[in-house]
């Protein structure tokens with residue numbers, strides 16, 4: 001509408017949504033930290049539905065001795081259980097690192113509404129296999145936001161792998 005007296009509302013709304021993404025990414029970072037303390041690669045995830053966290057997880061491949069136990073996979077299962085349905089179109093996944101092709105495929109199957117990730121992963125991220133003529137494994141309706149708290153999300157990974165190298 002051209003004559004909207006409350007036209008100024010768009011800016012605070014924009015700021016608010018930015019803050020909300022950072023807020024939930026911090027929750028995912030807390031999960032990543034938990035994982036790091038358990039000697040897991042520190043990647044954390046939360047799934048939000050209706051403004052509420054319905055699933056929290058971190059990478060558990062070491063503890064479960066299972067290469068598929070990525071934070072996103074565990075979060076998808078927990079969220080579906082919380083909602084009592086396997087599809088997650090009304091949900092947002094916050095994950096500290098760009099999902100790998102396996103998780104992107106699972107997220108595609110889940111029809112998740114939105115994915116927000118922190119740090120890009122050029123070597124193992126899903127974008128390394130999509131693009132260049134290949135179709136993205138994500139659902140066509142899924143909205144992706146990248147780079148939220150990117151520095152913090154990369155830093156926790158860097159610190160973890162530096163510590164690993166020192167131990168060897």
Ligand SMILES: [Zn+2]
Nearest residue numbers: 070099100103
């Ligand atoms: Zn993964």
